[in-house]
Amino acid sequence: MTNSLFGKTILAAPHSGAGVGGGHVMRCLTLADALTQRGAQVRFAVGPEGVALMRRFAAPFEVLPCRSAADLGVITATQSPDLLLVDSYALDATMEAVWRRVVRRIVVIDDLANRPHRADLIIDPTFGRSAEAYRSLCPGATVLAGPQYALVRPEFRATRLERPAKASAQIDRIFLSFGLSDVAGITARAVSLTLAEIPAVRIEVAVSADATSLPLLASLSARDLRVRLHVDAQGQAGLMRGADLAIGAGGSGIWERASVGLANLAVVVADNQRELIERLAAGGYVEACDLSAADFDDQFRAALVRLSTPELRTERGNRLASLCDGRGPERVAEAISGLLAQPGGRA
Secondary structure (H helix, E strand, O other): OOOOOOOOEEEEEEOOOOOOOOHHHHHHHHHHHHHHHOOOEEEEEEOHHHHHHHHHOOOOOEEEEOOOHHHHHHHHHHHOOOEEEEEOOOOOHHHHHHHOOOOOEEEEEOOOOOOOOOOOEEEEOOOOOOHHHHOOOOOOOEEEEOHHHOOOOHHHHHHHOOOOOOOOOOOOEEEEEOOOOOHHHHHHHHHHHHHHHOOOOEEEEEEOOOOOOHHHHHHHHHHOOOEEEEEOOOOHHHHHOOOOEEEEEOOOHHHHHHHHOOOEEEEEOOHHHHHHHHHHHHOOOOEEEEOOOOOHHHHHHHHHHHHOOHHHHHHHHHHHHOOOOOOHHHHHHHHHHHHHHOOOOOO
16 A cells, blocks of 8 residues: 555545435445555444444444535534545535535545536546546546446455356356345346246345345245345355356446456346446446336346356356456545645645
8 A cells, every 4th residue: 555544534425315225325335444444534424324224234434414415514514524525416516615615635426427526536437437527527636437446345356266267057046136225126026037037046135124025035035945035135245156147236236246257137227327237238248128128027038048158158257357356445545545645625
């Protein structure tokens, strides 16, 4: 490590709330771990849903309740951190300009590139994104763009090293997870479709405790040995170990699965995932389907049929793994260390 963060204070403000999902909180937690390893003191300012999520996963960080941008302004002024880390689609340059009066540096995590910022550093792990996308939105900011900066927990990179070089002849085991959300009960629907198409498969299903699908999945796993249910599982990389295929949403979880090197059937479950998954599918990195499509079931089954070919699974897994090696948190923490080592701020 070329830079140390000992003595530096960082306030992380990921968006949380009804309908938001847990992705903002989880990627900030991943980065917070990397920053803490460098000596930083990290606190979180989050809403009630974020507080509950952090408690669910026993996150070892001080939590400051925060329900609005106005609350965050008060907390930032009170805490006076060296750096404010913001991860929210609801915030832009308007509020960031206010916070710059009381905080030395601002770092923004974004993957939309659709609004202006007043940040020193922007992290956007989107596939196909370049720094140029932010030149007019945030002039003068350093931009870390591309999947090499995806905030993936170290456990996934470690599992990558254990992957076989060639896919097995048939799909015996599948890792299936849609993260902390379960839009329209997609988890149970995907399990049902998979069992119908590949009857002899074993499915490791990771699901959150508040998922719509949980009661149905609990009943199914109790009577069907092919389905193993893991609720709020923290060791998901271990569940991927030995899997022949991963099925999941097209959000940030795609980079966890990429770090492991698994072939993917990626499902678009939200509008903000569509562009990314369409790009990855067009480039031959994943097989994909769209939950909003009228023929979703047919799309899903057709993708499973294509992925039954071991050569295709090997190709898809290797190509996706080439985009993301799982070292994003280290790279971002290094950039933040360098940023805080520079003089200036509060401009």
